[in-house]
Amino acid sequence: MRKLFTCMYVLYLFSGQSIALEYEIDSEIEIQPKTLIQLSKNPTWIKLVHYDKNSTNKSNYLSTIHSLDFFNSKNGNNDPYNELISTIKAFQIPIENFTDPNLHALCKFPARAMWLQEYFPIIRKNRNKIICSDYNKWTLNNSTESISLIYVTGYLGNPASFYGHVLLKMNSNKISNRTALEDISINYGALIPDNEDPVSYIIKGVFGGYDAAFSHVDYYYHDHNYGEVELRDIWEYKLNLTKKETEFIVAHEWEILGKKYTYYFLKQNCAYRMGELLELIDGVSAIPDNNMYTFPQSLVKTIASAHHNGRNLVEKVIYHPSRQSRFYQKIQSLSKAEKLILTQIISNTEILHNDVFTQRNLISKQKIIDTMIDYYQYLIKRNEEENNTQLKLKYKSVLTERFKLPVGQPKISTKDKTSPAQGRDPSYASISYLNNRALGNLINLKLRPAYYDQLDSSAGHVKHSSLSMFELNIKFSQNDFYLNSLDLFSVKSINNNATGLPGDSGFAWNLKAGIEQTNSTTTNKLVFKLHGDMGESLRLNKNILLIGYLGGGLQNKKNGYGNSYANVSATTLIDISPKLNLLFDYKYQYFINGQTKNRKIIRFEGRYQLSKEWDARIHYLNDGNFESGVSIGYYW
Incomplete structure (x- = not known):
């Protein structure tokens, strides 16, 4: 056995400051540690304390965390060097000084200790002495064997969930007989006051008006809330990390639980913060390369295509259908007679x-009864706040009949779901050549930063619905150009899989706000418009969907149109093939107080998918004036 001895090692800094560390070292190993200044600039240290570049500070860094208890130095939020010195000193404080060892820095900052012990063996020695009971209990005595990134598909019933959601799940080794639903999950979200209205939420969310924090809960809470209550599909991406890398991420999750950040809906959101956690590991690049926004699906696409340690970063993809999806899968497997x-x-x-x-x-019999069981469970969950006595009685009678049949489930043939990681990119730009009867030939440039429309919804999107923000259309004539429209947001939510069974209606709604020309003949008559509709969808067959709406809107009075109107509309969506889709739209608007009392708008659009990145479209519009054209678009 090699002889160990105790010595003093002193690191001399360029500033003249020194710090003495007492520890045991192996006399046969030559140690050449880096200076503390170099360590304070190490990318891993910068990530561990969540520093961002900031030119207003002397150090050029500022931590995105603003909870004071996250730092060991008084100015640790903006000084990586002093925070490093203070952390090392805190790790050397005798354990005996604490009546509760959980309050020691080694227990509060296990990831920092794991990293620094590679440079200062005294820290490893002290870690071996201390028992961090709270941390050990939380990690189930370090039983996490792998980590999964969880992607939850978009939910148009809540602005916070329009673009989907991501979180991390710690997969335990099951030694303690815990199920996968009992595994720890790590979530990040804005801390929103109760009863906050949607408009305030959007404005504050976009411009950093909320604090945000990481939280933890057993995974079954998210599985139930997303899959059973909000009826959202869940995709699990199990990551290919080593045991040491997994432990490092888990340790850092402990450090940041409950710490306050500033929340930004478009950029520094759940996807960005989960990407930060994964990028703690050297060589892992997870955060999508986009300076404007970070979408959850973009994070999924990035990690699904990444490699680490010579292997795919994603080891396995698991699809967890929502209760609604399971019900629809079963009913689609029935024959006409069984239906x-x-x-x-x-x-x-x-x-x-x-x-x-x-x-x-x-x-x-099994197929029919099993489908009915899912049907009643789906309705009971969907109408949880209502009186479900009759539904529960029917569910009980069907369940009783199922118990009379032999155990076992019939095999159901279902189409393979496409992983959101295989979906297209979120942003879209197109150029159109148009012929306008009143204005002549025009070129239209469209820029849609996010996300999808009724013809191009992809994997991970709500099919036949639409969701866009800040969509811009500029038209160019031979001698001039003008703003045709700018949507602040536009959302169309449609239950396109409605079965027509009692309680499973095809409820649809539409909400849009932005500025636009009053009609297709004007170039300088912009109005601000807020428009909303409610309606029902009806699926005629697997390829044709009909939607009817009643609604109205408010706008500033201009060009003979009043400042309010009632709206009746009908939309037909036809899926000719996976690549070819058509949309027919008819609107009748009655203006309450304008010179123009009513108008009809007929619109047709056809889309052909050329590839995942490109599409071609044809357009037709009749709002009293005729406009038609063709376009080519690109996704990025």
Whole structure:
């Protein structure tokens, strides 16, 4: 065994300051530590204390965390060097000085200690002496064997969830007999006051009006909330990290739990912060390369295409369908005869004892009953705040019949879901050549920073719905150009898979705010408009969806149009093939107090997907004036 001895090692700094560290070293190993100044500039240290470049400080750094207890130095939030010195000193404080060891810096900052012990063995020695019971309990005695990035698809019922959501799940080794639903999950979100209105939320969220923090909870809470209540599909991306790398990320998660950040909806959001955690590991690049915004799906696409340690960063992709998706999968697997019987049973549960049902073969019975069980569970969850007594009684009767059948589930053939990681990029630009009867030939440039429309929804999006922010359209004539429209936001939410069964309606709604020309003949008659509709969708078959709306809008009075109007509209969406989609739209608007009392607007658009990055479209508009054209678009 090599002889160990105790010595004093002193690092001399360029500033003349020194710090003495007492520790045991191996006499046969030559140690050439870096200077403290070099360590304070090390990218890992910068990441551990969450420093961003900031030219207003002498150090040119400022931490994005503004909780004072995250720092060991008085000015640690803007001085990486002093924070490093103070952290090393804090790690040397005798453990005996603390009645509760959990308050020692080694227990509060385990990731910093893990990194610094590679340079200062005294820190490793002290770590081996201390028992951090709170940290050990939280990590289940370091039982995390892998980490998964969880992506939750978009939810148009809440502005905070329009673009989806990401969080991390710590996959334990199950030694303690815990299930995957009991694993620890790490979430990041804005700290929003109760009853905050949507407009305030959007404004404050975009411009940094909220604090935000990491939190932790058993994963089953998110699985239930997203998959069972909000009916959102969940995708799990299990990461290919070493045991040491996994422990390092888990240790840093402990350090930042509850610490306050400033929340920015478009950029420094859940996707950005989860990407930061993953980028603690040398060689991992997770945050999408975009200075304007960070979308959860973009983070997923980045890590899914990344490599680490000579392997794919993502080891395995697991799809967790929502309760609604499971129900739709089952009903789509039924034959026409089975669907008819299911409809009859829903109307009258006595059919369960009729030859119509009892004469079916075992597999058919199981498929019908299992679909009905999911149907009633789906309705009960969807209408949780209402009186569900009758639904629960019907559910109980169907469940009783299922117990009479043999154990086992029939195999259901379903289409493979496309992972959001395989979806297209979120931003879109196009150039159109248009012929306008009143204005002649025009060129239209469109820029849509985010996200999708009714014809180009991709993997991870809500099909046939639309979501866009800051969409800009500029038109060029032979001698001039003008702003045609600028949407602040536009959302169309459609339940396109509605079965038509009682309680499973195709509810649809639409909300839009922005500025636009009053009609297709004007070039300098911009109005601010707020428009909203509510309606129903009806699926005629797997390729055709009809939507009807009633609504209205407010705008500033200009060009003979009043400042308010009622709106009736109908939309038809046709999926001819996976690459070819058509949209027909008809609107009738009645103006309350304008010279122009009413108008009709007919619009047609067809889209053909040339590749994941390119598409081609044809356009037709009739609002009393005719405009038609073709365009080519690019996604990035």
